[in-house]
Amino acid sequence: MARFSIALAAGTGAMLLSLALSPTRATVAAPKTHTIVIDKLKFGPVPPGLHVGDTIQWLNKDLFRHTATARDGSFNVDLPAGARGVTKLTKAGTIAFFCRYHPGMTGQLVVSK
Numbered sequence: 001m002a003r004f005s006i007a008l009a010a011g012t013g014a015m016l017l018s019l020a021l022s023p024t025r026a027t028v029a030a031p032k033t034h035t036i037v038i039d040k041l042k043f044g045p046v047p048p049g050l051h052v053g054d055t056i057q058w059l060n061k062d063l064f065r066h067t068a069t070a071r072d073g074s075f076n077v078d079l080p081a082g083a084r085g086v087t088k089l090t091k092a093g094t095i096a097f098f099c100r101y102h103p104g105m106t107g108q109l110v111v112s113k
């Protein structure tokens with residue numbers, strides 16, 4: 001009985017060790033910061049590959065005040081001329097955004113899990 005228990009424990013230990021040593025395929029990417037430049041009354045290109053946990057840095061190079069405002073209300077960043085602001089991505093999906101002062105300024109973030 002005791003001998004059986006010891007053998008079982010050793011077997012389990014070896015299995016756990018081999019699991020711990022095997023390479024993991026599902027590596028979680030470290031959060032990144034992506035920059036979206038605003039210039040000449042336009043949002044610049046939205047970078048691909050956005051993930052939950054990443055940060056968007058809005059950089060307003062214009063001489064005008066802008067905002068980066070989500071249509072779903074999930075963020076609203078005020079951006080005076082020359083300012084920068086950040087939005088942390090907290091959910092997956094497509095999030096349309098616009099500028100409150102210039103409704104023709106629009107874009108969308110495509111965020112993966």
Ligand SMILES: [Cu+2]
Nearest residue numbers: 066099101102
């Ligand atoms: Cu604007």
